[in-house]
Amino acid sequence: MPPKPLSAEYFDGWYADQAATQVVAEIMNRHMGFPPGTRAGAVPAEAIPELAEELQLRPGSTLLDLACGRGAYGLLIAQKPGTSLIGVDFSAQALTEAREQAVRMGVSNASFRTGALTATGLPDASVEAVLCTDAIQFPDEPASAYDEIRRVLKPGGRVALTCWEPLDRNDERLSPRIRRANLGAGLHQAGFTAVEVRDRPSWLAREHALWEEAVTLDPGDDPALRSLHAEGVKSLQWTALLRRVLAVATNPQ
Secondary structure (H helix, E strand, O other): OOOOOOHHHHHHHHHHHHOOOOOHHHHHHHHHHOOOOOOOOOOOOOHHHHHHHHHOOOOEEEEEEEOOOHHHHHHHHOOOOOOOEEEOOOOOHHHHHHHHHHHHOOOOOEEEEEEEEEEEOOOOOOEEEEEEEEEOOOOOOOOHHHHHHHHHHEEEEEEEEEEEEEEOOOOOOOOOHOOOOOOHHHHHEEEEEEEEEOOOHHHHHHHHHHHHHHHOOOOOHHHHHHHHHHHHHHHHHHHHHHHEEEEEEEOOO
C-alpha cells in the first residue's frame, strides 16, 4: 500500500524523486525567476524582498521557516547579516536537501530540525519571525498551526504566510483543504494584530504559465516529471477558481 498522501513518508519520496532529476528544478526556476541550482517552490523570487521587509528582521533576530521543505525561502531571507534561521519540517529528505542548499548558498547561520506545523518542538517565545510558504492549509485542524506560530513568536514578532484561497468557498470543484483556507480568519482567531491579507495575482500568473508548460511534457518514466505533469493537469482546473495571497501579522506585545 502506498504511503498516505501528505504524510512525511509521502514527501520523503516526493523530494527524493525531485532530487534525482534537474529538469523539474530548471522548469520551476525559469517560471519562478530563481537562479539555476535553486530548489524552491511556487512562491516566485519577486516575493522575497516583500517577505523580508514584512518579517522586520534585525541583527540578532531568529527566523523560523515553518514547513520549510528544501529551505530556499528562509535561506534567501537569512542571508541578511545577523539573522539566524531555524527550518522545521516533518520530511527527513527535505531537511537533508535544505542543509545541502544552505551550504550551496553559503548560509552558515542556519539549522534544520524535524517537527510539525502544529508542534515545532521550539520553546515559547523563542523567535522574532515566522515564515510559512504554501503549507498553512495542511493541518487537519488549521487553528492548531496558527496557535503554534503565536506560541513560538516573541511579543511584537512578525509572521508572513503564503497560500491560495478560494474565490467561492462553496465551489466543490476545489479540495476541502483549499476551500477552508482563510488566512485572515486564522490569524485573527489566534490573537494576532495588524493582520493584512494581500492578493498577489502576478504570483498566480507565473504558476499558470508553469502548469501550461507542465501539461505539454512527455514525462516518460521519470517520477518527478510525471508528478509535475499530473500537478499541472489538476492545477489548470483550479487556477481560475483561486486567489493567491500573502498574509502578514504581528504577535501583540
